[in-house]
Amino acid sequence: MSQLPPLGALRAFEAVARLGSVVKAAESLHVTHSAISHQLRTLEDFLGLSLFLREGKKLLLTEEGRIYALRVRGALGDMAEATQRVLTRPRPNDITIGVLPSFALHWLLPRLPDFKAKYPQYTINLRASLGFEEMNNGLLDLAIRMGNGNWEGLQQQCLMDESLLLVAAPHFSPRPQTAAEVQTAAIITNPAVQWTNWCQAAGLADWRPKPLFTYNDSNLEIESVKLGHGLALLRRSLVSAAINAGSLVQITEIEVPYQYAYWLIWPEKSSASCKLADFSAWIIGQASDFVNGRNQ
Template identity: 35%
Template sequence: MSHPLPPLNPLRAFEVAARLCSLTKAAEELHVSQVAVSRQVKVLEDYMGVVLFYRQHRGIELTREGLELYRGVKNAFKEISDASRRVSRRGRKDVLSIQSYTTFSQRWLIPRLADFNARNDLLEVKLSSSLKPADFDSGNVDAAIRAGRGEWSDLHAEKLVDIELIPVVSAALQASAGIKTVRDLSRVRLLHSMARSSDWQHWLAAYGDTVEDKASVQFESSALAYEAASTGMGCAIAVKMFVEKQLESGEFLAPFPETLKTGEAYYLVWPKGTPPSDALLRFLEWMRGVMQTQTPAAPAAGEEGTPPARVLDSLG
């Protein structure tokens, strides 16, 4: 038959007083009076039939029996505290680690992330950026935003939105260059993103025309190419969803009404064979909802009331 446990409240008061070597400090930690701590310790001493502290003028000191008891209960209370912290969900946030492209993060995800946080206050999103495929084996990434055709044998891929390309220029550059035909692009710099190095090639091939690209400028990311375009440096080939606000505001103009679907799309991916967490499913549902409510915007340069942009499908 197991020995009955001592009363827990007096035991807790004893553990704190022994750890701090002070009844006064123990009272402060437990948010009670010093008299209450003293009374609880006396209850425990009476229960066990031993003296646990020597009461001295300037404090307390453990007796031999008190020291032996303290060595046991301090570990017990620590284990109880640790176990409670592991089990309890009170005040705890789930953490969802997402890897994304820099431009996708800057131009689409970050401006909308506050909405997701407001709807999921107990879910913390950790966002990292890289052009490299996510290293799921490291355990540091739960899911990733990836561009492609969804043909990854080792990944579960949920399609988010098709990639549509559209050339954009600043209003100032359009006013000075007067771009009306594809060949007029030869008069301005073409701004390229090294992260999406084939976009201009695909768009021009779809039009069946050629453009002299002697003064082009290459940027590490699409976000940098868009920034350069906004200053009037040249014409950038943009993923439409990333420049819609600037098209709506008039900061960017679209010299041509057509957009080009490349056959690629953005996907949310995670390893096959790994069931998605509730947090990941909530993130996916939120992204799909926002994608569906996006309003297309691609007004032709210098024209008001222009019909919605036509969409060309890449033969590739």
């Protein structure tokens, strides 16, 4: 480690190499031009070679300078990432949860005050996420995901099954009164949601919607429905509260299973954690109440 040049000199060099100017580098690092020039001289003296060709006020990277700049940029990026991971690692009473944005917004957030009232010692940190990278990197205590389970290297418990129902805004007109009338209504779709089961349950096995709008995000889909753009087939967990509040209405009583369930997943090493046990017991209870109609 004794052969490492000063960090300030490396940051100054990387900024000049990336931005192509001492002036821009100084602005980027919030230092003076002379400070940048001094750091460059320090680095070149340390290395015993010139990293730039100087043509008047213009600086051009030498071939050695170009290669060095690429490696320094990568090293600084790794340092920044490592620092961020240390800063964001959960504290003992923090519960950091990775959760699907739509599920967090429409189902979990309204229920969190109940958890806080029961367990005031914990601080909840929600991270909107879809994948498993943060879990694999140790940045999450647990996550809520949709799927069929059987994720390798993770502890998991099914939280609840999901279903689909057709909804519209109360002011949507003309509002279908029967399944047959749905065929002529404006439809909003999401590629992740298949209509096959709903159509079969509605006696419309040969019909498929021709969407007026298509969104790949459930939050956009819900907002579009609330604006009166059309009908949409949506997950019950995302629309139940809005139906109860009167901002959405269910079209027909048909409700069909969704292909994926919600799962609670966590790293194997966290199995004995008290905070994990407390949150898991709470959310499983909330999910049970929701499924049984006690907490919509």
